[in-house]
Structure formats: C-alpha cells, structure tokens
Amino acid sequence: MSKNQRAIECYENNEYDAALALFRAALSESRNVQSLTNLAWIYYHEEGNVEGAMKLLQEALNLNPASHFPYSLLGEILVREERWAEGAAVLLRSIAIxxxxxxxxxxxxxxxxxGEWDQAAALFLQSAEPSxxxxxxxxxxxxxxxxxNEAKHMLHAFSEQDEHFAGEVHVAELYVELQCFSEAVHWFKKSWNTYYKSPDWVCRYIYALVQMNAMQAAIEITEQCIQLxxxxxxxxxxxxxxxxxxESDQAVYLKQLETEKQEYTHILAKISEGYVPxxxxxxxxxxxxxxxxxSRHGHSEYKD
Structure with missing residues (x-):
C-alpha cells in the first residue's frame, strides 16, 4: 500500500494526524501532481492554510496535469478569495480538461x-439541478x-418537491424582482413559520404587501417583527x-438586535417615500x- 493510499485510509478513519503526516511524507518522496494536489486539499479544507494550498497547486499546475482536480481546486480557492479574474482563468482550464x-x-x-452576466447565466444553468x-x-x-419573461417562465417551474429546492424565500425574492407581488407574497407566506425572521427578507415581504395594497397585513407583520x-x-x-x-459579545449582539428593530420601525415610512428594500x-x-x-468518492490515483 502506497503512502497516499495509507494517508487516505487514515483520513477516512478519522486518524487525521497520521493522515497529514503521510500526505506530507508522500510529497517528500515525490513532488508530483498527486502528492501536491492531495496535500493542498488537506491544507485548504482541514488546515485553513490558503497560501500553502495555493503554492502547492501552482507547482502542480506547472507540471501540466492531465486531471482537472488541481485546476478545479485552485479555481475554487481563488474564487473564494474573491480573485475573480484569476479564478476564472484557472477554471476555464479545468473545464477544458x-x-x-x-x-x-x-x-x-x-x-x-x-459583470459578465450572460456568461454567468449560461454557466449557472449548466451546473444547475431543478429548483x-x-x-x-x-x-x-x-x-x-x-x-x-424568460426568468418568469423558469421561476414558475420551481417546485418544493425537487431534491435541491433553494427555498421559499429565494423564490419569493425573485418574484419581487420581477414585480410579481402576488406570487411573492404567496411564497413569503409559505416561509413565515420556518425561516428565521431577518430584515433582509421580511422588509421585502412587507414591501410586496404594500405594493398589493394589503396595508393591514403589512402593518401586522411589521408590528410582530418589532415585538419579536x-x-x-x-x-x-x-x-x-x-x-x-x-460582555463585549453581548453588547455587539444587542446593538445588532436594536439595529434590526429600528429597520422594522421605519420600514413602512421608507416604503411610502419610494424606498425599495x-x-x-x-x-x-x-x-x-x-x-x-x-475510494469513498471513486477517485483513482493520478495517472499521466
């Protein structure tokens, strides 16, 4: 059994220290695509060592790997680090493989x-599952x-029964963007007893109700949230x-709660003045x- 295989076995058995030592030993033995990528994955996902992971992956990419793994991982890291252009370039190479x-x-x-929304839309669709x-x-x-019209047609197809359903609030939010306020209110109502009530979406629910002239409902929800x-x-x-x-943690949290309370307190007046949450x-x-x-994910060892 190779060092990499033993490292994987230890990792899957939750023997992390032994796994890390073996991944490092495999790298010391041979700085190849497999050892560089695997240790980089561990560094990033287990150690939080972003710079160390990126350094190893860049070395792996210099070997012109035949697998998309090092490209995909480096691209993921760069995007998480908000290095959009660099991440995009690496991910394009991943997809080419x-x-x-x-x-x-x-x-x-x-x-x-x-800001390349057309390309983003096509790629999101390519990676998407229903709803x-x-x-x-x-x-x-x-x-x-x-x-x-295209957006509305696709949103109408969303179903709570789909395995990876994004959630009622997300559906409602898009209906608000489409100015389909009746549909938005329908989905907001579905979420009311299951979602944590935060101003970012509740204020949009209130806004949708106001647009439907359902003022009493808007007032009731506002008052309920202020009391909460x-x-x-x-x-x-x-x-x-x-x-x-x-005490410092508590003070920060209390300030946040008071800020949210004030958002609810003033939301109806702001909406009446033309504000759109x-x-x-x-x-x-x-x-x-x-x-x-x-083996858990059916990945073979690296082959050129």
Missing part, C-alpha cells in the same frame, strides 16, 4: 462578479439582463455573561472532494 458541475458553478460565480441555488442564480442573472426583536433584546439583557460569551443576493461557491485515490 473535463467539465464538472462544481467548476461550472464556480466559474459562473467569478463571471457574475466580473436549486444555481438555478436561482441563473434566473437572477436573467433578471439583471432584463430577460424578464424587543423580546430578543430583553431576553439577551437577562442573560449572564461568561467566558464563552463576554434591495435583494441581498449572494453567490455560492461549490466544493467537492479532489483527493486522488479517494
């Missing part, structure tokens, strides 16, 4: 942040480009501080195992 959903999604993220977050991101890109925040404030004020939760859209970088020789 072998197309994967993860690389397509992560390239889409980079393209989105570079999942990548599909949500694809539709948002369509909206950004003004392709409203007041309850949270009083509950936190009664909490005793300790080593894990200091913005969509807090966030891209999502995907990750997967890139360990050569990982």
């Amino acid at each position: 072998e197309t994967s959903k993860e690389a397509c999604n992560n390239l889409a993220v980079a393209k989105y942040h570079l 999942d977050y990548a599909m949500y991101s694809h539709i948002y890109c369509l909206i950004k480009m003004g392709r409203m 925040k007041q309850d949270d404030i009083e509950e936190e004020q009664a909490e005793l501080c300790e080593e894990e939760w200091t 913005p969509l807090d859209f966030m891209t999502s970088v995907n990750s997967v195992c890139y360990l050569f020789g990982c």
